[in-house]
Amino acid sequence: MTEPRYRLGVLDGDGIGPEIVPAAVAVVDAALAAVGAAPVEWVELPLGRSAIDSHGTPVPDETLSALAETDGWLLGPHDSVSYPEPHRSRLNPSGTIRKHFDLYANIRPAKSFERGNAIVEGTDLVIARENTEGFYADRNTVAGTGEFMPTPDVAIAHGIITRKATERIARTAFELAMRRRKQVTIVHKANVLQLTTGLFRQVCRDVAEEYPEVTVNDFHIDAMTVHLLRRADRFDVLVTENMFGDILSDLAGEIAGSLGIAPSINNSDTQAMAQASHGSAPDIAGQNLANPVAMMLSSAMLLDWLGSKRNDEKLVRAAQLMEAAVAAAIHGGTATRDLGGSASTTEFTAAVIHAMRDQA
Known part of the structure; x- marks a missing residue:
């Protein structure tokens, strides 16, 4: 045997x-x-x-x-x-x-099946979600959480983005793209969260220079939800921070047919x-x-x-x-x-x- x-x-x-x-x-x-x-x-x-x-x-x-x-x-x-x-x-x-x-990497594909109840037929994308920091309080500190209440009426959460963590999820995304259709979309909210997701977007752009064969674009998180709903079949690899990736991957799973098929x-x-x-x-x-x-x-x-x-x-x-x-x-x-x-x-x-x- x-x-x-x-x-x-x-x-x-x-x-x-x-x-x-x-x-x-x-x-x-x-x-x-x-x-x-x-x-x-x-x-x-x-x-x-x-x-x-x-x-x-x-x-x-x-x-x-x-x-x-x-x-x-x-x-x-x-x-x-x-x-x-x-x-x-x-x-x-x-x-x-x-x-x-x-x-550190949460990789979530969304792929529709023929006769699989998809909202957008032909969906075949992968979300590379940074898994260790961002705005999720259970992940972004060494001890305890990044969420606290200085008074009973005020709740505060830290959103943490680092170059090191962003570089490794960006490389994961670009390596995925090299095995697929060589397209990466960076998802952020740099128009409002200028320092945190602005850093995320810039570091992803920096890593992109190591992969000249890959086409790169970027969208704000709110616009990205609309693009997925209307044209999810046009995207290949999405890279984003923790909370945005969590939300987008559930949305993409349903667009592809059901969360029951979302690995x-x-x-x-x-x-x-x-x-x-x-x-x-x-x-x-x-x-x-x-x-x-x-x-x-x-x-x-x-x-x-x-x-x-x-x-x-x-x-x-x-x-x-x-x-x-x-x-x-x-x-x-x-x-x-x-x-x-x-x-x-x-x-x-x-x-x-x-x-x-x-x-x-």
């Missing part, structure tokens, strides 16, 4: 996580087998509400230590708003892991975490109704990232096969409710694996 070459962590999370994460694992296993790649070793780790019950915390130290020994991991959604105090008021599990491993990875230079862009959907948890596409495609992104880093063509091929099989399943008429179909989570997963055999 072939020995596993990679170790990947599995964190089911809350809500629909225990349904969509195993679905993604099954599709990864099938894809690796189809391309003749060695299987991965799956390392199941506690996280979320079940970890609070078993370990007294949503992110146990043993989970963080084990993740450090893996090549990457799949993170299911969390439902931190339902956690008991004091856990509800603390940094959520995803944020804890991102901060611990300095996963993402969070990565540093050495580690990556596959994480669907949507939430835990507790209202449908345990009913076999959840759309697993985003988790499947996030897992494909992880394989592609790892394959590119390790020069492993089989992993890249497995990722491509997963994407093609998901598209084929939807095109063939199998879809969950959010995409206008009636398939269950397990039925859709079976359809993807079946389509994979035809694609391989």
Whole structure:
């Protein structure tokens, strides 16, 4: 039997996580087998509400230590708003892991599928979101948060932009563009936030000089929302700061068809975490109704990232096969409710694996 070459962590999370994460694992296993790649070793780790019950915390130290020994991991959604105090008021599990491993890049594609309920057909873009600073108070300080109240009637949040963080997300964006259609759009609000997002725009422009083959333009965040709604199919790679990227990626996911098909990875230079862009959907948890596409495609992104880093063509091929099989399943008429179909989570997963055999 072939020995596993990679170790990947599995964190089911809350809500629909225990349904969509195993679905993604099954599709990864099938894809690796189809391309003749060695299987991965799956390392199941506690996280979320079940970890609070078993370990007294949503992110146990043993989970963080084990993740450090893996090549990457799949993170299911969390439902931190339902956690008991004091856990509800603390940094959520995803944020804890991102901060611990300095996963500075959040890469969120938005790609429509034929017969996939898209608002703008032909959408195929990627948002490169800076993940460690900006206006999100849980990410922009070394200790504590960048949000405080000097009096009960005044609340203040710091918005922090640095050259170092902007340079690395800009390079990530331009490297993505070089593998795609060689277009980068910088999204900012430099007409109002002149120093902070003005610095972001300028640093991105500086990095652009290293990539003369890439066409570069820029838009204010408010104008960008309109452009996406009207002509999302004309954009390739968008690079932006943290909060703008969060908002735009949810919008782009819906424009492409549904947040249920919106994947993402969070990565540093050495580690990556596959994480669907949507939430835990507790209202449908345990009913076999959840759309697993985003988790499947996030897992494909992880394989592609790892394959590119390790020069492993089989992993890249497995990722491509997963994407093609998901598209084929939807095109063939199998879809969950959010995409206008009636398939269950397990039925859709079976359809993807079946389509994979035809694609391989």
